[in-house]
Amino acid sequence: MGTKAAKAIDNKDEADPYDRPSAKMRPRGACPALAAPMPTGDGLLVRLRPAGGALTLSQFAALAGAASEHGNGILEITARGNLQIRGLRADTAGRLAADIDVAGIAVPDGPAIEISPLHGIDPEETSDPAALEKLLREELSDLLASPWLAPKLSIIIDGGGAFGLSTLFADIRVVAQPDAQWLVAINGDGETATPIANGPAEVAISAVGEILHLLAVLGQSKRARDIDAALLRARFPAMDTIRVLSSHTAKAPLSGLHRLKDGKSVLGVRPEFGQIRAPDLTALLDCARTHGAPIVRLAPGRGFFFTGLPADAAPALQIAARKHGFSTQPGEKSEYVAACAGAGACGAAFYETRTLARRLIAVAPVLFDGSLTLHLSGCAKGCAHARPALTLTGSAEGYGLVLNGLAADQPDERIAGGRIDFAIERLARSIEDNRGAGESAAACLTRLGATGVSKALRQE
Numbered sequence: 001m002g003t004k005a006a007k008a009i010d011n012k013d014e015a016d017p018y019d020r021p022s023a024k025m026r027p028r029g030a031c032p033a034l035a036a037p038m039p040t041g042d043g044l045l046v047r048l049r050p051a052g053g054a055l056t057l058s059q060f061a062a063l064a065g066a067a068s069e070h071g072n073g074i075l076e077i078t079a080r081g082n083l084q085i086r087g088l089r090a091d092t093a094g095r096l097a098a099d100i101d102v103a104g105i106a107v108p109d110g111p112a113i114e115i116s117p118l119h120g121i122d123p124e125e126t127s128d129p130a131a132l133e134k135l136l137r138e139e140l141s142d143l144l145a146s147p148w149l150a151p152k153l154s155i156i157i158d159g160g161g162a163f164g165l166s167t168l169f170a171d172i173r174v175v176a177q178p179d180a181q182w183l184v185a186i187n188g189d190g191e192t193a194t195p196i197a198n199g200p201a202e203v204a205i206s207a208v209g210e211i212l213h214l215l216a217v218l219g220q221s222k223r224a225r226d227i228d229a230a231l232l233r234a235r236f237p238a239m240d241t242i243r244v245l246s247s248h249t250a251k252a253p254l255s256g257l258h259r260l261k262d263g264k265s266v267l268g269v270r271p272e273f274g275q276i277r278a279p280d281l282t283a284l285l286d287c288a289r290t291h292g293a294p295i296v297r298l299a300p301g302r303g304f305f306f307t308g309l310p311a312d313a314a315p316a317l318q319i320a321a322r323k324h325g326f327s328t329q330p331g332e333k334s335e336y337v338a339a340c341a342g343a344g345a346c347g348a349a350f351y352e353t354r355t356l357a358r359r360l361i362a363v364a365p366v367l368f369d370g371s372l373t374l375h376l377s378g379c380a381k382g383c384a385h386a387r388p389a390l391t392l393t394g395s396a397e398g399y400g401l402v403l404n405g406l407a408a409d410q411p412d413e414r415i416a417g418g419r420i421d422f423a424i425e426r427l428a429r430s431i432e433d434n435r436g437a438g439e440s441a442a443a444c445l446t447r448l449g450a451t452g453v454s455k456a457l458r459q460e
Helices: 002-007 021-025 055-071 089-101 129-139 201-218 229-235 278-290 316-321 353-363 417-434 441-458
Strands: 038-040 043-048 054-056 073-078 083-088 113-115 154-159 168-176 179-186 195-199 256-259 265-271 276-277 295-299 303-309 337-339 375-379 389-395 398-405 412-415
Touching: 002 021, 021 089, 021 229, 043 089, 054 055, 055 083, 055 089, 055 278, 055 295, 083 089, 083 195, 083 353, 089 295, 129 154, 129 168, 129 201, 168 278, 179 201, 195 201, 201 229, 256 276, 265 278, 276 278, 276 417, 337 353, 353 375, 398 417, 398 441, 412 417, 412 441, 417 441
Parallel strands: 113 154, 154 168, 337 375, 375 389
Antiparallel strands: 038 043, 043 083, 054 295, 073 083, 073 276, 168 179, 179 195, 256 265, 265 303, 295 303, 389 398, 398 412
16 A cells, blocks of 8 residues: 555556656655745745644744744744744754754654644544554655655645544545545545545555655646546546545634543634744743643644643633733634734735734724635735635735735725725725625625725725
């Protein structure tokens, strides 16, 4: 199964990526993210996915200290639950890598494999994704290390439970089913991905190996969506007969105090807009240590869990987290904002995204009913959100408003810099005046369309 199965694929028209010298020359044990930091407007950025998405308090504190010493002191939790450190320089990225190694933080080779944040401790989990990840890494180590895989290739192993990963898109998703079975699907989220295989762990690993092999043959720029449908069916002839036995959805919000069925407590916290300043994180971790929380689990939704909390200490840590600027209650309006680093933290940004977000939450609460995401992008790159949203893109001339699109899209309306608060107030008032009973802000905006929104913004 796994690597051996992938190597044995018989297709003489395809070059085998294992036969390419560069695939064998890749250094082992290196962290790809640290080896290739990404240039941004505030220096270099490193994205990390610690093994299992878990860190001890000491390890997380070490990262906070390293972010201050080697970067600009800003850490971010992404929408997929990965960790970013900003503001590095070419001469400090290597020092960061050394500090990560000293802290004992393991970052596996190859594409990040995202697993359910409460794996192994969630009693509602159907199967433990960490165990399958371990097997998958052992069996497919050569494939996962292939330099011919796309840098942004995404793999998910969803064990279900109270905090599933059904809303996350992935090139390859492996989802726990009843009776120790695993469903393998590609190119989508829990609703849209195409099932290709279903069976026990060895079947799932073999299927993942075949997909990785196909992608390696296609080359670095290719993703699961680029696999030819006829070729896919030839490799997985039973795929059209697969019956999906269950669908896992995220049953609980991230933020807040959660008591699991076995009596354990976990506290979910979200830094405002997903961004943390190192001193605030250090202070929170000191409080967590005092209250007896040993482990942090990074989680999708720009936050993390404190696990292993004594039941009587959890409420006190929740209060302490709020004092240090972290959200600890579900449904807070900041949850519905995706904001990039913004001016002051990123040299490419044209406005202070988080400052504007706080103002808009105050003046236009109707926008934050949970039906849409407000994407505040300091420039047209759209780093904070890769999906269509109600988007404000910064430029030298002011703002571009995109009703349902990306930061780089053609704006539906252009707004001068000094008029942004007024314009958003007008937009919010138009929603309040026009929406029907029970209609969401998103539905009302869709019904008004670009013409109706433009009219509302131009009213004096």
